[in-house]
Amino acid sequence: MTTYHCPKDGTRSAVSALTWRCPVCHGPWDLDFTPAPGLALNALSGRANSLWRYEEILPLSAPSVSLGEGRTPLVPLTDTVSAKLDHLMPTLSFKDRGAVMLAELARRLNPERVVADSSGNAGTSIAAYCARAALPCTVYVPEGTSPKKTEQIRAHGAHLVTVPGDREATALAARAAADEPGAFYASHVFNPYFLHGTKTYVYELWEDLGGRLPDTLAVPVGNGTLLLGAALATAELHALGLIASRPRLIAVQAEAVAPLAAAFHAGADDLLPGAAAAPTLAEGIAIPRPPRARQILAAVRGSGGTFLTVTEDEIRDAQRDLAARGFYVETTGVACWAAVRDGLGQGVDRPGSVVVPLCGAGLKTGMAG
Numbered sequence: 326m327t328t329y330h331c332p333k334d335g336t337r338s339a340v341s342a343l344t345w346r347c348p349v350c351h352g353p354w355d356l357d358f359t360p361a362p363g364l365a366l367n368a369l370s371g372r373a374n375s376l377w378r379y380e381e382i383l384p385l386s387a388p389s390v391s392l393g394e395g396r397t398p399l400v401p402l403t404d405t406v407s408a409k410l411d412h413l414m415p416t417l418s419f420k421d422r423g424a425v426m427l428a429e430l431a432r433r434l435n436p437e438r439v440v441a442d443s444s445g446n447a448g449t450s451i452a453a454y455c456a457r458a459a460l461p462c463t464v465y466v467p468e469g470t471s472p473k474k475t476e477q478i479r480a481h482g483a484h485l486v487t488v489p490g491d492r493e494a495t496a497l498a499a500r501a502a503a504d505e506p507g508a509f510y511a512s513h514v515f516n517p518y519f520l521h522g523t524k525t526y527v528y529e530l531w532e533d534l535g536g537r538l539p540d541t542l543a544v545p546v547g548n549g550t551l552l553l554g555a556a557l558a559t560a561e562l563h564a565l566g567l568i569a570s571r572p573r574l575i576a577v578q579a580e581a582v583a584p585l586a587a588a589f590h591a592g593a594d595d596l597l598p599g600a601a602a603a604p605t606l607a608e609g610i611a612i613p614r615p616p617r618a619r620q621i622l623a624a625v626r627g628s629g630g631t632f633l634t635v636t637e638d639e640i641r642d643a644q645r646d647l648a649a650r651g652f653y654v655e656t657t658g659v660a661c662w663a664a665v666r667d668g669l670g671q672g673v674d675r676p677g678s679v680v681v682p683l684c685g686a687g688l689k690t691g692m693a694g
Contacts, residue, residue, distance in 0.1 A: 327384060329354035329517070332620070341434055345503050345510035353616050356517040358384045360561050366536050376422060376525035382561060384521050388429045390457045394421040395525055399533050399680070402650065406665055406679045407539070409530065412654055416453045416477070417686035418446040419551060422526060423519030427511040428454030430518050437507030438463060442499030444492055444547075444608050445474030446657075446685055447513045452483035455511075462511075465499040467492050471608070471690045491602040492612060514548045514616050523554025524561070530680060531562060538568055540677030541630075543575040543661040545684065546585060547610030549621040552576055556624035574630035575679075576621065577664045579640070581605035584613055585621055586632035595619050606640045606693050609657030609685065635663040641693045653687035 329338045331347035332355045338344045346353060360382040372378035376395030380386050392415040401407045411419035424447065431439050439462040441451040448464040455462035462483040466475060467490065478485050488495040496514075503510035513519045531538055538559065544552040552574060559571040578586045584600035591597060600613040615621065625632065635643075640656055643663035647654050661681035 327357045330357055331355070340430070343434065343436060343507075343509055345500075345512060346515050353515040354517050356384060356521065358521065360565065362565065364565065364567065366532060369532060376425075376522070376529070379525055379528045382524075382528065383426075384518060385426060385429050385433075388425065390428045390432060390454050391425060392416075392421070392453065392457060394425050396529060399530065402662070402681075403666075405677070406662075406681060408652070408662070408681050408683050409526065410652070411526065411682050411684045412652075412658055412686040416446075416450045417689060418450065418658075419523070419526065419682060419684040420447045420450040420513065421454075423447075423513050423522035423550060423554070424450030424454045424511070426518040426522035427451065427513070427516060428458045428460065430516075431455070431460055431509045431511060432458040434509060436509035437461070439509050439511050440499055440502045441465070441511040441513075442495050443513075444495075444611070445470050445689065446609055448483075449474055449477040449481070451511045451513075452478045452481035455483065456481040463502065465495050465502070467495040473689050473691070477689075493602065493614065513550050519550055520554045520557055523551050524558035525554075526551065526682065527555050527558035527562070531558075531567065536567065538562070538572045539680045541573045541575055541679040543577060543633075543665050543679055543681045545607070545610050545657060545660040545682070546576040546578055546615075546621060546632075547612035548615045549576075549585075549617050551682065551684070553617060553620060553624060556628065559628070571628055574625050574628040575661075575664070576625050576630065576632045577660045578632060578634050579605040579607040579610060579660065580634040580636050582607075582611040582613060583632075583634045585615065585618060586634050588618070589622055589625065589632045594622060606637055606656040607635075607660050608690075609655075610660065633664040635660055639663040644687070644693055647683070648687070648692070652683055654683045655685040655687050655690040656693050657690075658683050658685035
């Protein structure tokens with residue numbers, strides 16, 4: 326195994342230490358990892374039909390906990406916009422890409438228990454993969470989490486703790502439990518192994534498009550795990566000489582909870598003061614203070630991209646529109662389609678080809694009222 330390092334102050338820690346954040350600045354870890362050379366389109370034939378086929382670029386290999394995650398279809402929506410159907414993953418959300426990495430890491434470290442916090446989808450993924458790994462798991466969720474998501478968490482045998490208050494209160498409760506001896510914090514925010522799982526979203530696009538990427542990747546952003554995974558993948562593919570240029574990253578937030586969009590358009594490098602939670606149909610991205618905010622803002626700016634926001638009515642309309650096209654997607658998962666279906670606008674010229682993720686199944690929340 327490699328080591329964690331703090332991107333802010335350079336502190337390092339062995340992965341086996343179960344230290345879930347930098348002990349100096351309390352920020353999230355990054356991972357000391359460089360992909361091995363040798364990945365090529367003609368080398369993929371005959372490999373496992375899952376995200377584990379990209380073994381050269383993953384920090385773990387030979388998994389015992391795989392549920393066949395990855396390799397989701399890419400389907401056109403318009404002449405220029407295609408959707409990647411990550412709502413067809415084993416637990417019905419893209420979070421399986423990162424959760425399988427955390428569960429495989431936890432299996433190898435053999436902690437006394439696994440702790441996670443979530444607004445729903447990450448919790449269901451961690452619960453499922455911990456069940457696969459035979460690891461005891463506790464998942465903290467905020468009150469008001471979709472009953473279908475909490476039902477799924479319980480079905481996988483995890484202990485569910487409902488926390489009064491918002492997503493921030495839930496995270497604080499989980500982090501207190503994660504500080505106890507013998508706990509592995511399966512954090513999709515603080516643990517970089519999760520990002521190395523979500524980056525496979527882009528490697529699959531690269532393979533399916535014959536060794537290239539779309540001009541624009543539109544990604545919903547709350548804690549930013551899919552966006553940062555995408556940024557990681559595009560940087561790796563470029564460094565390996567497998568793409569000539571990187572696509573633009575378009576980050577999408579709900580207008581009701583858009584702290585990153587506000588900071589971006591203000592020209593700030595970090596969150597502005599006063600960010601707060603608010604009700605929104607896009608519960609999965611309703612994060613007022615994402616710990617990796619600086620990295621997210623830098624990644625979007627570095628790609629030449631921007632932030633877009635969508636209203637509650639636009640979310641409702643986009644969900645109905647996708648359902649009419651045959652795709653039953655939860656309200657968070659339609660945010661990117663809501664943002665791009667009528668054009669990108671807001672200073673984004675020549676968008677070219679665009680890919681959006683449909684990242685959670687409609688069965689998780691039902692149709693918006």
